[in-house]
Amino acid sequence: MISSCLLTPEVLEQAYGQGARECLFANEQINLVISQYRQFDLLELERLLTAVGWSRRPMRRVHRALEHTLLNVGLWRHDSQFPRLVGFARCTGDGVLEATVWDVAIHPLYQGGGLGKQLMDYILESLKEMGIERVTLFADPGVVSFYKRQGWTLEPQGHRCAFWYAS
Numbered sequence: 001m002i003s004s005c006l007l008t009p010e011v012l013e014q015a016y017g018q019g020a021r022e023c024l025f026a027n028e029q030i031n032l033v034i035s036q037y038r039q040f041d042l043l044e045l046e047r048l049l050t051a052v053g054w055s056r057r058p059m060r061r062v063h064r065a066l067e068h069t070l071l072n073v074g075l076w077r078h079d080s081q082f083p084r085l086v087g088f089a090r091c092t093g094d095g096v097l098e099a100t101v102w103d104v105a106i107h108p109l110y111q112g113g114g115l116g117k118q119l120m121d122y123i124l125e126s127l128k129e130m131g132i133e134r135v136t137l138f139a140d141p142g143v144v145s146f147y148k149r150q151g152w153t154l155e156p157q158g159h160r161c162a163f164w165y166a167s
Contacts (some may be wrong), residue, residue: 007031007078015083016076021122023075026113031078032086034122038074040066044085052105070095071126075106075119086110087119091127091135099127101137117150124164135164 012020017037025032042059050056066072075087086107093099101123106116127135138161139147148154152162 007033011080015078015080019126023115023118025110025115032110032115033076033078033083034073034087034119035076036071036073036122036126038076038083040072040074040085040088045088048085048088048107049103049105051107054105066090068092070099070130071123073119073123073126075110075115077110087115089119089123091123093132095130095132097132098134098136099132101135104137104139116146120147120150133165137162137164 007022012022012033015038016033016035019037020033020035023032023034042063045062046056046059069090070093071091073089074085076083077086087105087110089101089104091099091101101120104116104119106119124135137147137152144154144162147162152164155161155163
């Protein structure tokens with residue numbers, strides 16, 4: 001059974017910033033929140049990316065990349081004392097016409113429950129609010145089908161790249 005979180009709007013805004021959104025997850029006992037305004041702890045981000053099997057990146061460069069990113073979105077398991085980062089994605093672009101989605105990651109313990117789709121929906125809605133009409137995504141071949149099921153248009157050979165157009 002999927003249930004919504006029970007966090008008040010005040011708690012959401014104070015802990016995660018304006019525009020934070022509660023998530024739906026199969027485990028009713030876990031409160032999850034998506035936000036683009038909560039700052040990332042680089043060690044926690046590194047742990048998440050390691051958990052999904054990505055190679056380690058120098059933290060100084062990751063910090064610079066985040067500073068130069070159009071949109072950084074995190075998915076947190078809510079805890080009033082220490083929220084835990086369980087999902088992440090970022091977008092680069094010109095902020096006007098186009099954007100590219102990079103580094104989409106959901107911790108393996110939270111995969112398969114619809115959180116990746118909610119994260120991508122949040123990203124696309126945020127980009128659409130900025131007026132961005134075309135989004136490109138580069139994905140590993142093993143996850144291309146995930147994006148195809150969400151309506152992304154695959155590049156002609158359907159291996160690594162997908163496109164989304166505002167309607």
